[in-house]
Amino acid sequence: MxxxxxxxxxxxxxxxxxxxxxxxxxxxxxxxxxxxxxxxxxxxxxxxxxxxxxxxxxxxxxxxxxxxxxxxxxxxxxxxxxxxxxxxxxxxxGVEVPHEGGHQPHVVMDGPLDALAAAQRFFSEQLRKHSEAVAYLKKRGVTGETAKRFGIGFAPESWNALTDFLKETRHAIDAGLLIEKEGGGRPYDRFRNRVMFPIRDGRGRVIGFGGRTLGNDPAKYLNSPETPLFHKGRNLYGLYEARQATTSALPYLIVVEGYMDVVMLSQHGITEAVATLGTATTREHLQLLFKQTSKVVFCFDGDRAGRAAAWRALDQVLPELFEGRECVFMFLPDGHDPDTLVQEIGADAFRARIEQASPLSEFLLGELSRQVNLGSLEGRARLVALCKPYLEKLREGTLRTLMSDQLARLARLERADIEASLAGRTPQAEPAVAKPASTQKVSRLVRRSLEILLHRPDLAEQVGDVHLLEQSEVAGVSLLVETIDYLHSHPDATAATLIQQLGGAKGAYLQKLLMSDTEHPDYGMPLSERVGDEGLVQEFGSLALQLRERGIDQRINYFMNHAQDLSETEIREWKMLVQSRKRIDRDV
Incomplete structure (x- = not known):
């Protein structure tokens, strides 16, 4: 007993x-x-x-x-x-219960936690001994006080520095600090020649590390592997430090992507920043965030990759928005991350940008609206279809009601129609997309653009505002947009992989363009013989500009025809498009 x-x-x-x-x-x-x-x-x-x-x-x-x-x-x-x-x-x-007078079982988790704590002390001591690591932190603007507050250290460029320091290696292996050699033998250090950022749990215990290389290692940042203590999808860097920085409720938490972003924001007095650990935001992350605050600020780069990351975060956060919870999206200027931006503009200006961040509803409806032509019945119907799966993820409540109202205004419908669409549990068919075939009409601009992309897929990088091409409403433009989107996501793709990916009538149409020995009657000779690489670049740029001009004009015309019903977001977009049109006219 x-x-x-x-x-x-x-x-x-x-x-x-x-x-x-x-x-x-x-x-x-x-x-x-x-x-x-x-x-x-x-x-x-x-x-x-x-x-x-x-x-x-x-x-x-x-x-x-x-x-x-x-x-x-x-x-x-x-x-x-x-x-x-x-x-x-x-x-x-992760421990076993001991009983007095009986066998004292082995404690499973004490060892790894002790190994991680010892490693943190070792890395902190090594930072003081290695001038190159101190110089790197000073170059990045990190003060000694900040480094101490976050426990930043350094892993020497050695295969066994930490191994020699730790007396017992089994627990260090379990904690992800050391790596076992295949076939046996002495383990070796996982982190070498890296500035080390300890990752703490909610109680302040070190459960893992992130290391930034000071050498030419292709892995710029290296995180601890998944262990019983450390899960990238369930932990956030800087959350413990953010909670320790205040005795009152957190007004918001800012989700950034890098360790240095959290560190530098905190050094400038913005202590509410946390970072995901090399992974996309998960539902577990969001549940953890909303236990600490009612408002989450996602901070991303303003480029295409940043907006794609924001969209993935939006998809995860929708089911977690209820009872006054709020989520906003802050996009950074080109060439900046939070680390560099706060050093350039200061904390007050950075916080002002947070206050101007786009609410989730504005970001969601704005991004989807750009994919359709709201000036047509088909475009408005497609917007409702695009919004439906996202609104369905929201719980019943005020936010869902208000977003349905806004969608109804954009689609020129009654809110009852939107609610009826959401309540009808029948699957929503995907919007029909034209599938060009040899017998279907495709505009000269689109056809020529596709011909060039099949020979030079890399030219897709020239196209930034893809949604403006789709607004142009020229015949077959949806296929061109789909092609460009695929090439953006797969920069190493060839014509063959593109055709295979699209398949069906779309792939057959592109195959016909690619395999034709002579060009269409407009040109009369093979593309490769008619113009060189420089000519292709210039011609494709001209075609993309013409389509973009048409898209801007269509969107501006829509805003002019519905000026009395526009939201603030639409008015801002209208002004931006007018300025873009003026710049194009000036440049031309």
């Missing part, structure tokens, strides 16, 4: 347990000052009177009169005995 569980183990287990994380996995909580609030899980109350205190690591339920620590909550909520609740917490922490 197992003996009594030592009090010291229970105390240590409670210290390891984050009661907010434990209860938040079972009860929906919302921050209220320094505490979190929700509906009682023990009664059927209508208004929240259940509180969780991160500082006290206790819960208080004024509806039922229950309160206690993590063990008490599990006993009440999961209907467990005391021993069963302790065993459940131990399982979550």
């Amino acid at each position: 197992a003996g009594r569980i030592p009090d010291s183990f229970i105390h240590d287990l409670l210290a390891r347990t984050d009661i907010v994380e434990l209860i938040g996995s079972r009860v929906e909580l919302k921050r209220a000052g320094r505490e979190l609030r929700g509906l009682s899980p023990f009664t059927s109350e209508k208004s929240p009177s259940f509180f969780v205190s991160p500082v006290k690591q206790m819960f208080f339920d004024f509806s039922s009169g229950k309160n206690g620590n993590a063990i008490g909550f599990l006993m009440e909520f999961d209907r467990l005995s005391f021993v069963e609740a302790v065993e459940e917490l131990a399982r979550r922490a």
Whole structure:
């Protein structure tokens, strides 16, 4: 029979347990000052009177009169005995429960945590000994105080520096610090010649590292591998430091992409920044963020890749937006990331940009509106079809109602029509896209552009505002846009891979253009013989410009015809397009 569980183990287990994380996995909580609030899980109350205190690591339920620590909550909520609740917490922490007078089992997670803590101390000490690492941080503008606050260190350019420092290597291997050699033998250091950024969990424990190379390693940044302690999709760099920087509720959290972005923003007084760890934003990330604040600010580059990343984040965040939660998108000027921008413009101007960031509704409807011609019935119908799967991800509530209202205005429909579309659970067919074949009409501009791209796929990089091409409404332009989009996403693609990817009638049409021995009657001889590379570049640029001009004109005409009903976002777009048209006329 197992003996009594030592009090010291229970105390240590409670210290390891984050009661907010434990209860938040079972009860929906919302921050209220320094505490979190929700509906009682023990009664059927209508208004929240259940509180969780991160500082006290206790819960208080004024509806039922229950309160206690993590063990008490599990006993009440999961209907467990005391021993069963302790065993459940131990399982979550990765340790086995010892019993007095009996066998003391091996502690699974203590070793890796100790190894990571020792490694952090080692890397911090090495930073002071290596001038090249200090010089790199100074060059990036990082002060000694900031480096100390974030625990930044350095891994020497050695295969065994950390291995020699750690007395026991098994735990370091489990923590992802060392790598085992194939066939046995002494393990070696995973991180070498890298500035090291420790990644902490919600309790401040180091659970992994990110390392920035100072050499020519093709992997500029290297993260710890997935371990029982460290999961890239469930952890955020800088979250612990952001929580420690204030005793009040966080007004928002800024999600950036790099370690240095978080560090430099914090150094400038913007301590609310966190970074994903080399992966896209996940639902787990968002649930973690919204436990700390009601507003999330996504900060991305303003280029095509940045907008694509923003769209992926939008898709993940939609189901998490309810009860006053807010999400906005801030796009950076060309050539800047948060690190360089805050150093150039300062904290006040950076925060002003946050205040001007695009709300999720504006970003969603604006991006989808650019893909259609709102001046036509077909375009407005397509917009509704494009928006439907995104609106369906929103929970019933105020935000979904207001977005349906805005979509109804854009589509010139009643909100009841939008709601009916959302309520009808029949699958929405994809918008019909013309599939050019030899018998279908394709404009000369589009045909010629496709011919050139089949010979020079790299020229697709010249086209930036792809959505403006689609607005031109020339015959077959949707195929050209699809071709350019594919080549943007696959810069190494050839004509053969493009044709295979599109397939069907589209692929057959492109195949015919590619394999034709002579050009269309407009030209009368093979393309490769008629013009050289320089001629192709100039001609394609001219064709893209003509299509872009037509797209701008179509969009401007739409805005002029609906001037009384435009939103602020549409008015801004109208002004930008007018300026673009003036620049084109001036340049021409």
